[in-house]
Structures are given as structure tokens and as C-alpha cells.
Amino acid sequence: MNAAPSLKVADLNAWYGESQALHGMGLEVGRGEVVTLLGRNGAGKTTTLRSIMGLLRRKTGTIRFEGEDIAGRLPEAIARRGIAYCPEERGIFASLTVEENLLLPPVIAEGGMSVDDIYALFPNIAERRTSQGTKLSGGEQQMLAIARILRTGATLLLLDEPTEGLAPVIVQQIGAVIRKLKERGFTVLLVEQNFRFAAKLADRHYVVEHGHVIDTLSASDVAANLERIQNYLKV
């Protein structure tokens, strides 16, 4: 890895009630990198993101962000240090308009994208700014969910399966957006099951199984190891 580490997770164990979901999870994301977590349903990918964000409280291990241990912090404190989270279910608020949804997350640091830049990146959303948030199509909701965490000045984006359930043409658009985000210097930790999508974007891939990392691949390894990866992900 050539970039300075932005996020470093080590020895992470996490529980939902009595059942343990993460068993010694560990990963690193360098500044400006796009890294994916690949794996089957229930492997612990979403749990990893929720633990980093502080939404899962019952956990042990270290999570260092920009050199500081954030494992014991509350979600609001973690967000204010520069991590933004886009959940799998998108979390668009029905009682808010599109624009209110977009402007909801408070700006926590300088350097976020301006609203004009965001509208330029997501023209569909600009057109529908006064609609109710949940009246958007699934793809538009996903765009909005990503768009709203770009304003805040957060440097690390946690994206949970942004392509889930979307049409191929929308998936391509989201791929283009993530590429632009990388150009702008955002660090991205992406959870994906769609390997073909992830392979074109990411610098490195972690394969997750049973709550820990079982394999690590860099972008250049992918072509030579396609069969191995397919084996990890097939049901």
C-alpha cells in the first residue's frame, strides 16, 4: 500500500445480542483509496461498517481513524471526525423533501462539495428537489443517499451496497460517480456483492467470510484470480 492510512481496523469482534457477527475483522484503507469488502450475505460486511460508524455498541478491538482510536465513541462524535455513512437501505426520509434530505447532514469540516457541484453531478436530483424524498425512484434515492454525504466535508465515505437492486444503466452511473469521487480525493470503503462492478473501481479488495477477512487482492491481482474470487462469492 502506498498511501498513508486513513482507517485501520484490527481485531474487531462485534455482537448482536448473544450472537457474534465479527470474529477478528481487520482492514486498512489508505487516504484517497477505494477499497471494497466482498463477501456473501451474512459475512459481516455491513456489520463492519456499522461498527466503524459506532452504531453497533457491543464490540471489542481497535478502529483507528486518522491516527485516533474511535472504537468507543458515539456515532455523532465519529461523524464529526470526518466519516460519513450511506446505509444499505439508503435511509431517505419520507417526511423530508429531496432538498431537505440533501441539506440534512450538517457540515463538519471545510472541503465538502458545494450544492451546485452536487447538482451538477446528479442532475436528476436537481430536477426533483421539491418532491417528497421517498417519491424518487430507487436509483434516484441511491444517488440522493450518496449525494447528501458529499457536502459535509467528510473525507472517508462508507458506502453499503450502493448498486443493490438497481438497473444496470443506473449501476454504471453510480460507478461513474464513485470514480469522480476518487478523483476528488475522497477515501471510500465500499461494501459490494457485485464483483464485476467493484473490480472496475477499487484499488484493493478484502474478501470477508464468517466475520473476518479470508483473502486480500489488489486491483492488479484480479485478472489472474477471477476463478478464485468467483468461488468465494458463489452461493
Next chain:
Amino acid sequence: MMDLIGIPPQLLFGQLLIGLINGVFYAMMSLGVAIIFGMLRIGNFVHGAQYMLGAFGAWYLMHLPELFPGLGLPSLGYWWALALVPFAVGLIGAATERLFIRRVYDLEHAYGLLLTVGLAMVIEGLFNVTYGAAGQQYGVPDSLKGGVNLGFMFLPMYRLWVIFAGILVCVATWYVIERTKLGAYLRAATENPDLVRAFGINVPRMLMLTYAFGVGLAGLAGVMAAPIYQVSPQMGQSIIITIFAVVVIGGMGSIFGAIVTGLMLGMIEGLTKVFWPQASTTVIFVIMAIVLVFRPAGLFGKETVAAHAADISAARPHSILENGRLWIVLLGAGGIVLPFFVYPVFGMKLLCLALFACAYNLIFGYVGLLAFGHAAFYGSSAYIAAFTAASWGFPTELAILSGVAMATLLGALFGWLAIRRQGLYFAMITLALAQLVYFYVIQAPWTHGEDGIQSVPRGYLLGFIELNEPLNMYYFVLAVFLGGFALIYRIVHSPFGQVLKSIRENEPRAISLGYSTDRFKLIAFTLSAGLAGLAGGTKAIVFQIASLADVYFMTSADALLMTLIGGVGTLLGPVVGAVIVVTMQKEFATLGSWVIVVQGAAFVLCVLFLRKGVVGTLESWLSAREERRRQLDAPNARPAPSGAHR
């Protein structure tokens, strides 16, 4: 001026105006309740007490020199009160949230309800101890004295000001919540608090401020009410249940609905006073029932997906504590020797309330429906039994059975109306319907108002066993109790009871298995009401009186308290709870007016420290012991995760 339909316009417009003013207070109060419910999912029963605090706050500021003679403080008038008191009441609200309310967010609604009822009792009880039932006068401020002559009537300036200021406050609140950034945070946090936290917003602090704001609104309403109504410890108590009904009619979670409904219902109440004065106290509850039939979500509410109720039962099916065949024998044996250790009257009170709590547990513990109006069934049965025995000379058994029939009918009707909604909504609806019965009993001629029906003859059992003999009466009550207890045990362990428990644990799943869960809930509710009626009717014969206390909402709260203290959804919990509560009430009887305060404190302490109840705690101790034994037998068992920090 011409008479309208035989009504002089002065009367009509006068009552409409009074109605509008009441409506302004309803709107301001239900706005606060709606905001707190929407954001915190708490049915804020303290709201009435906080409104009363506002009025007393204004009165205190006015009387500062007399209250603290040595300090040379000035007497601060109305405008000072208007500026300072809502803020102070809001601060008290913030402290209340921090100390108490925050602890019950993640718990079943019943705990929040009992906690806020307890807090209201403590606050109102303390003021009652200090000031008694008499109201304090608070004058209209000089700047708002006088009035406007509208030709057909005289409109006092102060009332004009209340209408103007109250509506302004409501509209401003609506604007802040629906149209501003702050409001957007609130609405978003209502939908998905975790995600809003993950955006960097301190949601717990926001919840505290929201609660403080809602409470501050109640304080403001209290200040504005001080010159119109008397400043008395009871002023909040009489308004809070009406407010809950207004919120139900307006539609839960609808800010706009709360405001419009509040104003509208105040006016309708005023009109009713003109055309049919006797009905004016009940009209709001009748409207609520009608609205529920046609628009279960309320006039302005959106249909919401029912939150999955938490399973709060503490019972384990194969525990020795759930073995009904064993316990009915033990309880029977205990019951037979009991009168040799305590007064039979005390024993009978205990048995009646234990049966009442068991009946309540059937619906709350086994079906998971938070009913909060069982006083209606207990009380109406008591009144019918007392009336038929005293006035119509019914034999004892028939009088009690008439009471049971009445309670069962009411139960079927109220159940039919209420099971359309779940959770806290269900609680508010049953409460409001019970309040309808309460107001009816106050006004109907045959119930004798405050006096109740007294000197009810105990009569003869089967025509020849003299029930005036204390032990005869006692053993009759014991038999009734054991019969009811056995019936409940039988119901719960029948296939029907299994379906009830499946509804409690996962209603959508029960529906998907093909059960018409609404029908099961209605039958269980009706059975529970009938059994509560059995307890109430028996009580009326034992104590030879049916009184307003039997139909008052505190009786419903007692049923909930007994069930929670004992252990929800356990076989023995309600009985144990009844023993504790009845003993407590007997010990506290010497405290005079402090009894409300102490009882309220017991509610609060029970919610904070004894959530599983006595039987529930015992049960988890037994199950932990069993678990330890199992682990000793199987030393290779996987160890529980340790060292996890929260």
C-alpha cells in the same frame, strides 16, 4: 337580535367563545403531547402536571414578596410570568427527561406510561398537600382589562389576547417543525434516529430539548390559563385525558392535526353546552369513538405500520412457577388459612384486586395489548351489581352476574373500537373510552354522583348462606377468585391461548399463519373485561358500595402497577403484585394526602428498578441457576463472550 333555533345569540356566541378559548388550550397542549409522542414515542402523562406548574409559576412570581418576605423581592406580574415561566418549566422538563424519561425509550410503552403517570401523581400530590383542593386566584393583567362590545356580546380583552397569542404560538411551532432546518432534523430523527446520529447530530440532546420544548408549551398554556381558570393542583388532571383524546382524533404524529382538532373540539364542546349541556363533558370522547370507526388513523394522521411490540413476558413455560394445577391448590390452601392471620375484609380486598390484576394480565401479559381503561369494566360492574342488589333486590349471585354481563358487553364494544390500533395508541383509546364511562357515572341520576351507591345488601348465597357473616363472605370471595384464576389458567393453556401468545410474540407471523388476529384479540379483550367485571361486582357486594374511585383512571393504573410489580405475563405475578400493592395501600392509609405522592413514587421506582417484577426476577434467578447446572454437566460448552465493552 333574532333567536337562532330558540337559542338566544348571547348564549350561543358566549358558549362558542368559551369553547374557542378552551380549544386554544387544547390545541397548545395537544401540540406538545403530539410533538413528544412523535419524537420520543412517549405518551406524556405528566403534561397536565406541567401545565399546572406553569399556572402556579405565574402565581408564585406574583406573590414573591409574601413567599420570601426577608428578601425584598418584587412582585412580578403577568408579562414577566409569560416570559420566565415557560422557560423554567421547560428546564424542569429537560431535567425530567435526563433523569427519568430517557431510561424508558427502549422499553415497552407500558413503562413510559406508568413512569409518567407516577411523575404526575408525585407533582400533583405535592401541590395538593401544600394547597389542598382550593384554587388560588390570579388576576387579569391591568393592560388587558376591559373588553370589546361586539353588539351581541361583550368580549373581554384578555380572552381575545389568549385566542390571538395561543393561535400564534401554535402556528409558529408548526412552521418551525414543518419548514425549518431544525424541524427537518426533528422529523428525520423521528424516522431514523440512528442514521441522524451517524450524520453527526447529537440526537439524545435533541430529544431532551424537544421534550423540554413540549413541556415549555404546557407551561406557557398554564400561565395563559391562570387568569381564566382557577390556579389549582387539579387543573392539569382534569384536562390531560381530554388532551389524549384530542391527539387520537387529530391523528398521532400530525402537528397540524393536533392544532386544528384542538380548536375544533373546543368549539364543538361549547356548542354542546348550548344544545345539550349534560353531554358536554363526554362529547369529545364520543367523537373520538366515531372517528375511530371511520378513520382509525385519526382525522389528519397517516396510517402507520404498527411497531412490533416487545415481548415483555417474564415467564418460562416449564417453570415450576407456571404450574397452575400446583399453584391453584397452594393458593386455595393459603386462602383458607388466611383469615386466621389477617382481617377477612383485608383478605377479601386482596382477593378482589388479585382477580382484577389476573384479568388485566390476560390481555396485557398474554396478548401484549397495553389496555389502560380496565377501570371501566371493574367500575361499571361494581355499579350494576350494587344497583341491582340495592334497588331491584336481585339475589347476590344474580347481581354479580349482571355486573359481569355489563362489563362483558362494554368490553366487546370498547374492544371492537380499540383493537384497530396498537401500542400506546391502544392505551390512549381505552383510557379515553373509560373516561366516557367515568363522566357518565358522575352525571347519571341512578349512580348518585360523588356519594356512589351505598348500603348494598350482601344478601344470602344460594338463598340461605348469610353473607353478612365475615367468614362466609370471605370464603365465597375465595371461591370466586379461585374460579377466575382457574378459568384464566385454562384459557391461557388452551389452543386459543397459544394463539394469543403467538400474537404477543409476533403478530405479523400469526397473521401469515392464517389467524384472524383481530378476532382473537377481541375475544381475549372481552374475556378480560368480563373477568375484571367479576372482580368489580364481587367487590361492590363485599364492601357494600360502588363509588367513583372504581371507575376512575387510577384504578386502571393500579391494575397495570400490580401486574408490573408482580411480573407481566406470569401466572402468579398479578397475585403477588396485588398482595404488595394492597399491603402498601393499607400501610400508607395513615399518610393522608401524602398517599398520592408515595404511590406515584412507587410507580416511578417500580419502572426504574423492578422492571421484571417480583415473579419475573425470581424466574430469571431460577433460569440462571438451571443454566449454571447445565454448564457444569457439559464443561465443553462454548463460553459466553466476555470483555465486551458497551
